[in-house]
Amino acid sequence: MASLSTTSLSFKASSIKSTRISQVLRKPSSFQSISFGRFQSSKSLRLQISCAAKPETVQKVSDIVKEQLALSADTALTAESKFSALGADSLDTVEIVMALEEKFNISVEEADAQNITTIQEAADLIEDLVQKKPAA
């Protein structure tokens, strides 16, 4: 068990920069948290490891969503913004997925495509797929 947790910790730790940890702490709804006793250097710090996407990815997704839904440039979108709340119907969602596939050079399974409901979910899925691609 100890070796397992070390392995998983080192995997995730390598992809986390300090800025992401602070970002992650602000968005409790979007990650799974794991805390490890040995890393509690201060009583209030819990090392929270997330699968949340990078801010740049979230931004790129937001831009594509704004374009597809013809939202004004100053519409404030957050990672939690729901496509349906922005007026997207299923055809819009599919077009957004196609645009994301082109932008990030990935291929999204149809079942995954239809399950994306927020900008965060889209960004997370993109990063997951990009990571799984064979190295160029």
Add this chain to the structure above:
Amino acid sequence: MRISVMSQMQRSFSIDLPSLIPLQLPSHEVKSTSLLKRYSQLLSPIEKDGVDQMRGDELKKNALLARTLVRTTISRYQTNKEVDPRSLMFKKNVYGKPEVDWQNCNNQPLHFNISHTDSLIACGVTVHVPVGIDVEDKERKIKHDVLAFAKRFYSADEVNVLATILDPEVQRKEFIKLWTLKEAYVKALGKGFSAAPFNTFTIQSMPGTEGAYNLCKTSEVTADPPEETKKCNGGWKFALFDLADSHYAAVCTEDDQANEGAPTKIIVRKTIPFVEDQLISERIFL
């Protein structure tokens, strides 16, 4: 089956109907604040939250009108007594499809489904059989190349049909019609999109009919080499027609086993709840 259509862009006029209370009519859209307030009084707290979650006034109004249309439409089709639209309760099936919660009945006497676009909301109601409805603006522009989109999401047979259409405008319109039909089927099925990915079924028009379509399901038969078989039996009925000259509407209903293959009668009404109600068409679809 009946479809109530509510158009936001309608020029309204008054009709005297004994069951409706005459109100000041909006001239261009449904924008009378007192009418909208009356509508919001019909909604449950959860529905009101849903409306509030929409970003922007137009989207909020659209969401309010959609719930209003559902409640008022269903409550009209009760046989024994006046049903207060406010009293209807809703739930979702295990896949998330909204349904009426009839509380005491085990089988659903009435089924409904709703679809909305910027300017038009449609609610379809059927007796005893599941229904799916989808409406799209005829002029809706697709941002991607239509054939590329179809190759990505539609079935191979549907791509072939679209590929033979040379005029890009006609091709785009056919694409949209197919979209509404496929959406209507998935919504009627009520099991979510993953239960029926768009590229696993083909909807084709029935030759010699206008607006009647067939569903063909492609499945792989485990053989060596693996083959694809196509089954085009009944089970589901489709109808495609125009609404208000501006939209395509597709309706899909489960074929009632007792009346398998019997024609479907579709009655379309244009309505502004509490204000007006107009019969648009009655058509039989084979």
